Amino acid sequence: MNFTILGGTGFVGSHVARYLTGLGHTALVPGRSQSLVDACNGAHVIYAIGLTADFRERPFDTIEAHVSVAADLLRQADFKSFLYLSSTRVYVRSSDTSEDRSLSVLPEDPSDLYNISKLAGEAVCLASGRTNVRIARLSNVVGPQTAATESFAGALCREGASGHIQLKTDLNSSKDYIWIDDVAALLLRISLAGQHKIYNVASGMQISHAQWISAISTQTGCSFSVDDNAPMSSFPPIATSRIREEFGFHPQPVLQRISTILEHSSATF
Numbered sequence: 001m002n003f004t005i006l007g008g009t010g011f012v013g014s015h016v017a018r019y020l021t022g023l024g025h026t027a028l029v030p031g032r033s034q035s036l037v038d039a040c041n042g043a044h045v046i047y048a049i050g051l052t053a054d055f056r057e058r059p060f061d062t063i064e065a066h067v068s069v070a071a072d073l074l075r076q077a078d079f080k081s082f083l084y085l086s087s088t089r090v091y092v093r094s095s096d097t098s099e100d101r102s103l104s105v106l107p108e109d110p111s112d113l114y115n116i117s118k119l120a121g122e123a124v125c126l127a128s129g130r131t132n133v134r135i136a137r138l139s140n141v142v143g144p145q146t147a148a149t150e151s152f153a154g155a156l157c158r159e160g161a162s163g164h165i166q167l168k169t170d171l172n173s174s175k176d177y178i179w180i181d182d183v184a185a186l187l188l189r190i191s192l193a194g195q196h197k198i199y200n201v202a203s204g205m206q207i208s209h210a211q212w213i214s215a216i217s218t219q220t221g222c223s224f225s226v227d228d229n230a231p232m233s234s235f236p237p238i239a240t241s242r243i244r245e246e247f248g249f250h251p252q253p254v255l256q257r258i259s260t261i262l263e264h265s266s267a268t269f
Contacts, residue, residue, distance in 0.1 A: 001192075004028045004039050004079075006069075007048030011149050012085065012141055012183065016046060019184035036069070040077035044191050047073070047084045053150040055114045066117035067124060074128040081132035083191040084125045086118045088139045088176065088202055088238050098239040099137070099198040126197060134194045136187055139202035139238055142254050143180030144264035153177065153212065157261050160216035165224040167209060169233040174208040176238045179252040189247050196242060203251035204240035215255040219262055 003020050007013040008029030020027040030039035047070055055062040070084060091097045092115060093104040103119065105112045125133045140153065147157040152175075159165040178201065186201050213224050243249040 002026045002028070002043045002080075003191075004030065004043040004045050005048060006030070006036065006040075006045065006073075007050060007085075010048060010050075011143070011145060012138065012180065013046070013048035015143060015145075015180050016048065016184045016187055019181070020188065023188075036073060037077045040073055040079045040082075043079055044081045045073070045077070045079045045083065046187060046191060047082065050085070050118075051114075055117075056110050059113055062113060062117050063120075066114075066121045070121050071124045074124060074130055074133070079132075081134070081191050082125070082130065083187060084121055084133070084135045085187075086122050086135050086137045087114070088137045088200060088235075090115045090119055090122075090137065091236060091238070095236055096239075097200065097236050099196070099200055099242060122198070134190055134196070135198045136190055136201045137198065138183065139176045139178045139200070141180050141183050142177050142257075142261070144260050146261050147264075156212050156216060157258075160213075160220045160222040161262060163220075163222050165213055165216070165222055167213070167224060167226040168230060169209065169227075170230045171210040171213070171226060172208055173233040174206040175235040176202045176205065177207050177254045178203040179254050179257060182249070182252055186243060186247065186249065195246060199242055200238050200240055201243065202238035202240050203254065204238060204244075205251065206234075206237055207254065211255060215258045216262075219258050 003025055005013050005017045005027055008017045017027040017029055028039055030036060049065045049069060051062045051065050090103055105116050122135050125135055142153050146154045156165055183201055190199050
């Protein structure tokens with residue numbers, strides 16, 4: 001099958017492209033000079049374009065990446081399917097993380113620009129009237145190249161490899177993390193055969209900062225300390241009943257792969 005991975009040079013997109021190629025599919029990652037509409041015509045599209053760490057400093061680029069480009073493709077491209085990669089961060093102000101629940105945002109909060117733009121991208125997908133358009137809300141994705149990313153887990157691995165981790169948030173803080181191979185496999189199945197419009201792509205299991213540090217220190221022998229009065233920074237557990245029931249999903253244990261992250265990222269340190 002022919003796939004087009006938009007944002008295919010990023011952490012998630014590049015892994016998905018390699019995964020699809022390994023299965024014998026064609027995975028096109030269009031260059032900057034290539035027409036995205038032409039690249040999407042006749043293909044199963046996975047939309048992985050997005051900003052992460054610097055979205056607060058680049059508000060207009062964030063809207064362009066998460067909304068405007070997607071809207072243009074939904075209006076113009078003749079694709080076979082279109083899978084928009086959103087984020088479970090949209091649940092930050094919600095205690096219910098099931099896919100069909102109402103969500104809240106706070107425009108005055110600069111951090112909510114990311115969530116608002118992702119939800120706007122989702123809304124364009126759902127309102128487009130196009131068939132085979134779906135949304136995948138990705139949790140915190142971890143993989144072999146995590147230590148090279150600007151993520152919390154990446155920072156922990158880099159600091160652990162250097163000998164000491166300095167935590168700025170409480171040890172009992174926790175979030176959902178999912179291994180990138182699980183993400184790639186789920187995105188393929190959702191793209192081709194998803195029965196719903198929106199899916200959480202998450203493990204459904206919380207991992208605390210303390211568990212991360214324990215796993216990293218076992219591998220590296222690093223020490224750690226926590227800032228005085230470090231705030232709690234936890235995220236609600238992500239509902240995964242939809243992917244478990246529809247696809248029989250069982251997540252791989254992320255913390256058992258700490259050695260893989262450190263081995264693949266040795267050049268980073």
